[in-house]
Amino acid sequence: MDRNDLLTATRGAFLRAFNAVLPKLVSHSADTLFLRADRAASLSEQRQMLDARAALMTREQGWLQELADGMDRLLNRSYQTAYSTFRPSFSESFSADSLSLVDASEFDGELKIDELTARLRNAAEEQLRDLNIRMAILFDQDDINERENPFRPYLMSRCLSMAAERLNIEPELHEVLCETLAEQLQKHVIGIYQSLNQLLAQHGIAAQLQLRVRQLPDPSTLRHMAADPMEEIQNSAQAHSDYIDTSAAMAAAPANEVIHPLGRLGQWSALIRQQAAQGSDEAWDAEESAGLAAPNAAAQAGWLGTVKQVGSAIRQLFRGQASVQIQPQVLSQGLSQSIDLMSQAHLQGVQLDERGQVRNLILEQRAELNAASNDINEQMIVDIVGMLFEFILRDGQVPAEIRAQLGRLQWIVLKTALQDPALFSQKHHPARMLVNRIGSIAQGLQQLDPKAERVTAEIRRIIEALLQEEEESAALFSRMLDELDRFIARELRAADEQSELASQAMENAESRTLRFARITAQTAQALAEFTLDDLLHDFFINTWPYAIECAERQDQVQALRFRIFVPELIWSIAPKAERADRQQLLGMIPRLIAVLNEGLKFTPWDAAQQQQFKSYMIDAHRTAIAGLAASQIEVPSMEMLRAQLAEFIGAVAADPDASQLAELDEINPVLLDRAISELKVEIGFIDRQVEAELAQPGAAALHDDTAAPMSNEVLFERLRSGVPIEVNLTGELRPARLCWMSPNETRLMLKLEEDAAPSVISVSVFKRLLQSGRARWLEQALLFERAMESLLNSADIMDAQTA
Template identity: 35%
Template sequence: MKDRNSLLLATRAEFERVYLEAFDIFRPKCIEDAFHQADTTHSSVEQHHLLTARGILMERHTILRQNLLAAMAHLLNRSLQTTYSHDRPIFQKNTNALSLVDTADFEDELQLGAFTDQFRKEAEEQLRDLNIRIALLFGQDDIKERENPFRPYLISRSLADATGMLAVPLDIGHRLTILMADGMATQVDGIYASVNAFMSQHGVAAELPLKIRKSPNATAPLPLNEDAGFADEGTATSSPVPPQAAPGTTPQFANMPRQSGQVAQGSGAAQGIDQFLQNIQSMVANAGTQAVGAMADAVAQNVVGEQSNGSPEPASQAPNGVTQASDEARIDKLLAMMQQYSQQTATPGALTSPAATASAATAANTQPPAMMTRIMDNLRALATGGVMGASAAQAGSGASAGAAASFQSDNAGGAAAAQSTSGATGWMGGVQKVGAALKQFFTSGTSNPHANSMGAGPRIVTVQLAQSVDDLLHTQTPSTEDMTNSEGRIRNLLLEQRAALTEQTEVVDEQMTIDVVAMLFEFILQDHRVPAEVRAQLGRLQFLVLKMALRDPTLLTQKGHPVRLLINRIGSISVGLKKIDPSSERVSNEICHIVESLLDNATQNPTEFSAYFARMLDDFDVFVAAELRKNDEQVNQAVAAIEDIKNRTLRFAHISAQMAEILSGVKLDTYFYEFLSNTWVQVIERAETVDMARATRYRALVPDLVWSIAPKIDVYDREELAAILPIMINTLRDGLSMIAWPADKQREMIDWLFDAHGRALRITVDTDTFQVPSLPNMHTNFESLVSNAVVKTVPPTASELRAAEKVLTDAAALVPNAAIATVNQFAEHELLAELNLDDIEGVDFGTDAVDAYEDESVSERLYNGINIEIKLSVRPTRAKLSWVSEDAGNLLLTLDDAKLPMVMSVKAFRRLYNHGRVHFLEDEMLFERAVKSLLDAAEHMDANEVE
């Protein structure tokens, strides 16, 4: 069986894998259930919530999946820390105290409790087995579900937290959570079955061993920290140690966990070993030397075995007649060995070679710009532990030398002491390239090329370094006015304090994290696409970002980390700041407010503080959306029109299905069939929102119109047609005016009916071979349509709903004084021909989509306020994204040279992007630009050094 720490990490990865697979399995069923519930509910509000939740499941499943993983990872971090731990906070119950609790919060907790009970009931046997396995893994006799780090409550909470990250209204998020919980209930038994099977494969049975309890002897148990190097475990205590080991027996300590293999995992390795040594010394003083000497043999052999070939040697048994002097010698040997191991583990310099010297570019065409030279020189200094700014003067360019001198003066305090620090040797070996080291670091969060960060939890930070960063965060974070130096440059606070911070590091990864974050901010602070006042505000977050990066390596390895997302969003919005807020004052004040809030609350746990960044990101999105709508009444009207269309889509789809069903057995002219199944369905749908009696009259017109164009074979039919014709025409015109159908199209329809009626009066048919129905018979045949009966039990498909929404959108764009325009109204024929489409929005985006390679990542960059360039004709134009629907299905673009906002589906936007018709004004977002620039500078430096 693996050691406990490794097995827990592997089990966590398995749990997260099957958890996401379960979401992929039950999502289609959730979509179907949402539609069925919307179809059967009698509340229009509830129907809207269900359909919106359904749209989120269909269109934003990738983001929702990422949120589920992030929420579960956050919960597992805490859960693993408290498993069978005595360090949980205990709250004293006070039955006499009264508390005011938000009703919504109370109801949410009740709902989560209901979900948890449901999951527990569905997976009762598997959950019981897993509880036993966890207790066995921790050597506990007390089996509690509360001690299970993978208990059902985590699933319930993660579902709720994931919907909360979507920033949708509470009612819709609540409905979405319920839908997912119902779907998860069908998969939870399989989740725990997979986790049980995984643990069984690694030797953890679901049966507790029989233990015979003996009465304790007089010797009191001594504390021993079993897992000093594993942050997610509590502190355990050793069994009572007898003063003397029985001859010929293996002492209890021979089977203890291998300390050396564990301390090497975390950055707090040296502290863990020091604590372990203190425990040994305490045991020597209290339990005698003979028993501890036996433990010395066991641990010493484990340490030696790991240092030599990575595998422990079996612990030897204590020989008979061992002397106290030899026991003491073995203890001294163990202490010396552990101290040596501690020094090797904690010394960054042991893994690096002396600093390499910089070389200048040899040709003019390879000479990088002044800023790149400055960055490269300081990157080399960081990597090799040299003095920052020292080599830039040798670049051969007066501009770069001046920049380097300026930079050196900015950071004189930190650079002067750089060579005297413990980390002056840097994190780069003499033969390893800087570019390769940085790529490895941005991939795994560690400088170790053999490390694997999959499933890894928070990193342990050296206590002195963590304290130093906290002190700098609270005492050395300047005001906005003090963020610029005497030359007007924005200060890089991390480079100023690099020497002091490096002195506190104990492992290479800590030193490299400091340097990498400092260089990333160097790029961010010099990025002139972002206004200077915004860069100054972001610069005040340097110590806070470093604090989080030291604790959470995913900040530098995952693009979706909340810290990166917030920095990127602020950078993207500030690029088009004038278009959102002409004075720039309100947006700048909001950015300042966000930075101040982050700094004021920086005392929280870095892992939990990521959620605070996410909340600030949501607040910023809400603020920008409000600013856009407040400053543009046209956007408000367009959003209202789109939301109205969304609410009417399902009703239109139902009426369309009824019309198609009733006309399936009637042979009609194509023009007339399209009119009834499209335009007249719009009339009926619109009437149902105003007056149901009026809608019934419009439904009853359909059999009259169909009968009116049939051949009239006798005088009675001719007289009947003459009697109802004026009524039909008036009803027809009344209905078409309700949807503001264009006058030219109304005339075309009336003319077609006039010709059809003339043919009906002139045509003669053989009544023996062709039976012409009478008007009463026609009414009987169309009774299901007139009475609004359900004629189609199968719910509309996603394609049918999209088609219905498109019809309503096109109709809304054609009415006089329309609030929106469609992409087809702007697109020229050459664009449609290039895409091989007659209609950009009219293509089924299912399995038969024209573009199978649509870039899903584009959707992740669609946020209110970003600026793009779009080419719908020969000449491209600038546009601003003014609104994105809650289900991420539609968006509004405000074009610079257009009167009306243009509505477009996200699918069509991605199609235009993939065909080069849409470009983001930012090729990369701010933080990602910094990462890319840093890697490019490192590769350029490596190439120059090779030359």
């Protein structure tokens, strides 16, 4: 389909999807305002909510018309302000006086349109990101910019504000109405963007930009060091083309390449020491033969001239106990400017040498960096970061494509380390954790999904976002780490329908368990002042809440009937002394039985238990009609009883948030089985398998008394979505992948086989499997830690040989 035609079709799909939700948007907003008025803390607040509801309901058709027309006008202008390199041909047909997207009225500032836009954006985060990518592709752009997306969330929040203005809504009601409408629109925005993504996907517009790698024009003119310490640098005859395919370039580097322990570290350290000690022409000759050059001996010697044992000095830095105090500091202006200048190349893409290997630009330009600073601490950090990246860029456990992207982080990590040397001593430093997370995910995908195109693209996006920020900060790395974690969790679930359904079933079961617990607590509180038979009390507290919980998720009217059933049943079994009361009871009994039968279908009771309770009710009603002991018991009227339980009747168990889910210890087994059954998904439960195994005669205990206990801090440091592991449940270790973790970090979901059903395991049992050797990390050490250990080992070997 022609690009103009596809944009026209996309515009039509957006308008249809938006207009389709408008009737629900208005009606549900009116219901929400009524509920807020009912729960208002003051009369003025209640009046405001009711006035807002009246403004919505009395002008319902006006709202629908203004919202539809306003979005149409906004879209016209939106197409005119999209990516400047391309304009749809039909955009010229719009009048010049079309509505502006940026001329906000005075009220817009009060309404905080940006805040409403952020809520809509967060509600459809994944679908919006995919649409932003597809729009960039459709407009033939390399960079993703939501502001250029003609269908961005801003249009929706702006449309709400415009409708309120054009309907002459009172200013004091603007914010209430727009916030309420936006709140309801959040429930539909993901569906709107999903329809656009589906349309574009059907016409071949994928949510993935092409990965381009840019190389400097002439790498042979720049100083660089050889990967092999004994290999002399050969001048390249011709530079590569500016843009090359990543996979082809990376194929030139062996996947299992391992740097020699006396590699560059031993090379540059030994030569620098020799030069610092002798300052002779022989040192210069030796340096030049090794491919190194520097303006002067002092600059080359740097911090190495002040220490006797390189390994010991580096180890102290990594422990935060450097002999010279390394504290967070202001970066030297000259060094900062040099780093900013040298890092510009990485904004364009991956830098490769003539052999197709990722270039270590820090070590290549070490001399210039040291010349830009006279601070020994800074010179030490430059060398350390350069050597760490030397190991990272040659680590065979990480796919070449991911190493290429990690190479682009050289300068920003260097600048971060110079400003905050705690990067070396704190395992939880955000920059260090991001590098480790990328390494772990890359290794897991290398084992289970060699292509991993979407994940590679997301890693590239995150790295580019880091490089485009002007200021380096731990908060920026933390934000990018959170974005990567969220993407990986969604990607793993979306890539496997079974895992997606199983994760959804577990989350539904957790949410329903908390809702059930709240309803149980509400019922117990409501009945605290009543003296009931044990059977009836147990029924209300432990059984009937299942019916209320299920109804509140599906039918609010039915849920209300189930709540009203509680006071009605209590009143129905009380002795009836008056004839009118007996007549009222006889008229109620058929309805009570109907509601009971309706609700019992949602409870875990079998037929025998249900019949037992019905028999109890028949006997209780017979006794009540007989009026036995009526004179000794003061029975309130039905109206009084309903009023006394009004709070319980009008209550609704809200959906739990993440913090509340984190407090959940156990999942209700009835609700878990129901959630699994509703989604028709198969889930394995490893705990049951392990318990059955341990119950067999002669079974060995599932722990190793000789193994060092693992702390929860260490365990949760490694437990992240997508982390690769190996588990022995059938007699041999098999690869597995962590694809879900409960919010309270008590349950994990593993995918053991590609075609097998996902399995749930408690964290406590998984920890015992690790202790016993029946589970192990596929990545024995994290990437940054591997680089640090390799650097220390190489330094110790070099120190031993030069002692």
